[in-house]
Amino acid sequence: MKFFRIIGRSIRDAFKSVKRNFSLSIASITCVIITLIIVGVALIITFNINDFTTKLKKDLSIVVFVSNEADNFDITSLETQIKAIDNVDPDFVTYQSKAEIKEDMMKNNETFKNIMSAWDDDENPLQNTYIVKVIDANKIGETATAIKNLAKVTRVSYGEGMVEQLLMAFNGVQKFSFIAVIALVVVTTFLIINTIKLTIFSRKREISIMRLVGASNISIKLPFVFEGMLIGIIGSILPIILVVYGYYSLFDIMNGKLLTDIFTLVPPSEIVFKIGAFILLIGAVVGMLGSASAVKKYLKV
């Protein structure tokens, strides 16, 4: 009963105090707004880079050229062997006979059609292939070598060198953007702690009187914790609106892609909810922690 009374009073006090210390609250809220907007933008960038990297990794495949000497039995046994390799995704090992490749190429291009239509099966210079997808794109090189060493394989191709460099670059970018978001959250926490410290400093007297008349530490802390949370939540409203609305507009203006067709933007509906929730969470939690740590100093004897 008493517990709920303290909670209820703390929430009421938080609202009162934000109103009463309006100018300082505005300062804290502004600080929260600015940092959370930056966090939001960083999050959008991170999500897009992640999405792009995952897509790129998914699209990566090894083309395995099968020797023309291989008979049907060799070809099926090769498939079993490829699927047995660790990093190969057994659900994505697809066989394309040279006849199918021919058909494909003829469908796509008139010139090819004219030339290739004359070939019969024996004259077809193309090779039967397996298209193999890997589970871990970072190990694609090793996997390709393993496949190449199998019998009846003449060649493997996965865009050697280029792919590895691209992957390394994106792994780097991914790590960097993750670290950047963490760093931003930490910086936000410190900024918020500092502004809230200012608010609390101006209320040193109030806190010392509360202690003097016998308020328990928790009941002194609680209103400030709720106040910090309230400041965090109020401060996250504008960044959420900006980020959500901004990203929808960007997506519309850019037609869902960034300059080239390769880099498609993540559809807003897939991420804005997550980002909004994350911003709100950061605002609320950081606000709470900020004031809890700021008020601690005044609760010691």
Added chain:
Amino acid sequence: MVIILSLIEFKNVTKQYKNGVTALYELSLEIEKGDFVFIIGSSGGGKSTLIKLLYREEKPTKGTIIMGGINVGKLRNRSVYKLRRKLGIVFQDYRLLPKLTVYENVAFALEAIGEARGNIRPKVLKALELVGLKSKVREYPDNLSGGEQQRVAIARALVNEPKVLICDEPTGNLDPAMSMEIVELLSKINETEGTTVLMVTHDKTIVNKMKKHVIALKDGHLFKDYKKGEYVDEIL
């Protein structure tokens, strides 16, 4: 035979501050329930230190302090509030909140300890009536005289009906007439409410006139413990 249990007991209490200054040396004294005690002595004698030890603003370096069954020196930081709820504390500088009215300042003490809403109003009004300020409930502290502000502080200290009221130079900022009024108010509270009162003061006139239990400190030592009515003006 009458056994009188002491409410407050200092046993060989030494207080040395972090900077090395020793403010109290092996101090032992007892204060009975319902007593009215003046604590006097020269400046720097350790009076405020004694008070701070009592409400556990400071911890004794050696010795024990018992207050109403609580071992004050051993009290954990997070349990200090249990002691404070049994005490009313008044300072020379009133320590009111300027943005709150007289009523709100007194109510603040009850709100801070989670008193049920329905109890707050009657208790606050009773305390303000006791100090004779019922007509000023809506005023802000800045609009009151020093004596009136100190009455608000006393009302705030009393509103939770403490066992002990401790006052560190409550009349230090007041003129002699107002000082006398405050002391008489404290004496009235002591008699009618049965609250034990400890008051630190420099004002010899008051001490002479009131004829109460007097504890005199000098340079951190107990100079003399005058039983009620025994006090005679001595040069400390």
